Amino acid sequence: MSATANDILFHQYDISPFSEKVRVAFGIKNLEWYAVEEPVIMPKPELTALTGGYRKIPVMQIGADIYCDSQIILRELERRFPEPTLFPAGDTGLAWAVSMWADRVLFQNVVAVIFGGGPSIADEAFIKDREKLTGRPFDTEAMKQAAPMMAEQARAGLSWLEDQLADGRAYLTGEKPGLADAAAYYNLAFLRWLNPAGLKVLESLPKTAAWDERVRGIGHGKRAELNNKDALAIAKAATSQTKEKADPNEPNGLKPGDTVSVMADDYGRDPITGTLVASDAQSIAIRREDPQVGEVVVHFPRAGFFVMKG
Structure with missing residues (x-):
């Protein structure tokens, strides 16, 4: 396997419990993916270059779209690979x-x-x-x-x-x-x-x-390995596939083009700042730039995260 901008690059470490949740989902969906090993503790310079400062594991990268937190990762996996579903009982x-x-x-x-x-x-x-x-x-x-x-x-x-x-x-x-x-x-x-x-x-x-x-026994799908320098190069050469989308029911009036900061509400509360691209009740995506990765769009869940304007 040779990684491309269309592949799942999964920034993780093997004893990360939240990574295991996603790895089981890879197994359920029988997906091919690349493990990009990140340190257990800081510093994590390649990871934070991708995310803008978010340091928690796991993070999923597909091209120049970066998904922070297992919740948003699983939502995106279900959107991109709907079968087999993660919701077999419709629940x-x-x-x-x-x-x-x-x-x-x-x-x-x-x-x-x-x-x-x-x-x-x-x-x-x-x-x-x-x-x-x-x-x-x-x-x-x-x-x-x-x-x-x-x-x-x-x-x-x-x-x-x-x-x-x-x-x-x-x-x-x-x-x-x-x-x-x-x-x-x-x-x-x-x-x-x-x-x-x-x-x-x-x-x-x-x-x-x-x-x-x-x-x-479900396993983890088909795993290959990729170093984090190569992952950054893939992000820099790619273009985000996220389309601008306004949320008509956004409770705080946020809209595409606004400068916002996003941070977890429990721990690892490092604010990540960028330009709002798309949002809805369960997700928010912001555009940001870094010399190592160029322009990327970073995705977060809404549940468990705070979003602040400015």
């Missing part, structure tokens, strides 16, 4: 709600179990990086204190999966896998990689344990 809204729960609630439970419930796996550089990312102390001692309670919370959430699977269905919404499966599953994969003792909870959740193995 689009419900699946997105499950995904947000998995990202915001279950994930935080699992993080506490991983970093507080076993041997220390966070060195000083990682701790300092995550403190800058979150804007608060990365207190492993506090996590150790909280780990038993968070394990209880994680079990409660996973028990909902057990309830959903109680009728013998293969996946959370039926006989075919979709977004809900990828979103819930990546948390178990994260435990498996960094604190496999945390998977003991599955001993009391046999249907969830079997489902976990089924999702794991």
Whole structure:
């Protein structure tokens, strides 16, 4: 495989839990993609040149269109590659709600179990990086204190999966896998990689344990490798395919041509500034320039992100 502006370039690292959610979607859709390995901690000079400062993983690049956050990546994958769908039961809204729960609630439970419930796996550089990312102390001692309670919370959430699977269905919404499966599953994969003792909870959740193995068996589609310098060169040689689009229902009167800043509402709150190209209830795209990549359009979700004019 030789990468082009039409290919999926996936900026990730292998133990990134949110990248795993997208990799399962690649498997569901049987897609070909290039892994562009990025550092776990800062600095990430090639990535931030593409995004304008956004540093979180994963980021998907297709030519000069850059998609930040797994939510917008999955929306774009479904738009470009609608079959097999990520919504096999026609439960689009419900699946997105499950995904947000998995990202915001279950994930935080699992993080506490991983970093507080076993041997220390966070060195000083990682701790300092995550403190800058979150804007608060990365207190492993506090996590150790909280780990038993968070394990209880994680079990409660996973028990909902057990309830959903109680009728013998293969996946959370039926006989075919979709977004809900990828979103819930990546948390178990994260435990498996960094604190496999945390998977003991599955001993009391046999249907969830079997489902976990089924999702794991989906695989990641067809993966190849690409270095990040080549990814930047592809962006610089390409032209964004995003068309200007105004949102008639935009609640704050934003329109194409406005200068806006976009930032996550939870952590990694680095504002990315550019010119608004297109927006709707679930997405916003801004145009920006960088000497290393030329002109690119950077895409973000609206849920979980703030957009500020000026």
